[in-house]
Amino acid sequence: MKRTIVYFITAVSLLAAGCAQETTNIDVMHDEGKAVMALDYRDFDRAASKLVQSLLASGALKKEGGGRYVVATGRIVNDTMQRIDTDQLMVKIETELLNSGQAVMTSAVGSGADKMIHETRELRDSEEFDPNTVAKRRTLIAPELSISGKIFQRNIRYDRNKQQVEYYFQLKLSDVKSGLRFWQEEEIVGKRGSNKSVAW
Amino acid sequence: MRWLGIILITLMILAGGCYKQQDSRIHVREEVRSDSLESNIVTRPVVHAFSDIIGEGIEINDAVLTRNKGGFLELHVSGFNKSYRTKRFRYRVEWLDENGLVVGTKTSVWLPMSAMGKSPFSFKVVAPRTEAVNFRMDTRKWE
Numbered sequence A: 001m002k003r004t005i006v007y008f009i010t011a012v013s014l015l016a017a018g019c020a021q022e023t024t025n026i027d028v029m030h031d032e033g034k035a036v037m038a039l040d041y042r043d044f045d046r047a048a049s050k051l052v053q054s055l056l057a058s059g060a061l062k063k064e065g066g067g068r069y070v071v072a073t074g075r076i077v078n079d080t081m082q083r084i085d086t087d088q089l090m091v092k093i094e095t096e097l098l099n100s101g102q103a104v105m106t107s108a109v110g111s112g113a114d115k116m117i118h119e120t121r122e123l124r125d126s127e128e129f130d131p132n133t134v135a136k137r138r139t140l141i142a143p144e145l146s147i148s149g150k151i152f153q154r155n156i157r158y159d160r161n162k163q164q165v166e167y168y169f170q171l172k173l174s175d176v177k178s179g180l181r182f183w184q185e186e187e188i189v190g191k192r193g194s195n196k197s198v199a200w
Numbered sequence B: 001m002r003w004l005g006i007i008l009i010t011l012m013i014l015a016g017g018c019y020k021q022q023d024s025r026i027h028v029r030e031e032v033r034s035d036s037l038e039s040n041i042v043t044r045p046v047v048h049a050f051s052d053i054i055g056e057g058i059e060i061n062d063a064v065l066t067r068n069k070g071g072f073l074e075l076h077v078s079g080f081n082k083s084y085r086t087k088r089f090r091y092r093v094e095w096l097d098e099n100g101l102v103v104g105t106k107t108s109v110w111l112p113m114s115a116m117g118k119s120p121f122s123f124k125v126v127a128p129r130t131e132a133v134n135f136r137m138d139t140r141k142w143e
Helices: A002-019 A041-058 A087-100 A115-125 B002-016 B044-054
Strands: A069-079 A103-105 A145-157 A162-175 A181-194 B058-067 B073-081 B087-096 B111-115 B119-126 B134-141
Touching: A041 A087, A041 A162, A041 A181, A041 B111, A041 B119, A069 A087, A087 A103, A087 A145, B058 B134, B073 B087, B073 B111, B073 B134, B111 B119
Parallel strands: A069 A103, A069 A145
Antiparallel strands: A145 A162, A162 A181, B058 B073, B073 B119, B087 B111, B087 B134
């Protein structure tokens, strides 16, 4: 009886081991994995790359007389059925704008604001801090341009077994003073797959 | 039987004599334009099959570098899909500085491209840094 139980446990262990899915690291440089219905990092990479290229090619960031524009990140709306941190798109774009040498991003206002900038200004009246090390009044630089946008999704029934999911990445660059829009672009990522796949 | 052969050849010649390309800038696709000798209802399947067998694909004809008004390098690539099928592929451009070193950017990712059969195609890539002076491009199959 005892021996039978040992055999049984061994057999179950072997069978269970055979079913385990191996975990592998994704080669993010040359990922040859299949496409998925939801948005994955490759879609964000592609959208960010296309949008940045369009913005830089437009010449909208070329400041007359030289210098760099101060750009604030405005509201990026996620109107998809997925829980997306829009920073997944915007951090790539902000990084490239900073590295382009034509724009400086501000952390004082906008969706990329750093709370610490305002918190440290509240220390002016504190006796614990050397007043010379606390940021003075009127030292923040206001943004000249604002970049805002939207990501939205449309689900369409393609046929009995397939669905089509369209993701739209839209960005626009506006002049804060005049309200004029200098640039805008849209990048579409479309996917077609089984009705059984869930795109959220 | 011989008559059938003669009729078939005559039909092919008649069908093939119609299309003449007028302007190299305008591409009128097969099955839209008039049939030609190498592309008509009789010869089309044979020619397509032969193209598949010899493995015709994408050919890059030109890669031109220009600087845009923002001071960024732009790469204009143009080519031709020699195959009769739509070819989907991915390309990635890496930018090099004056020392030949790679300029690290977040835009150097695999981007999709599609070229219809027997058609020219072109795309543009913009370097996100002004220090880029050259490039290298790689392609791979669209998985």
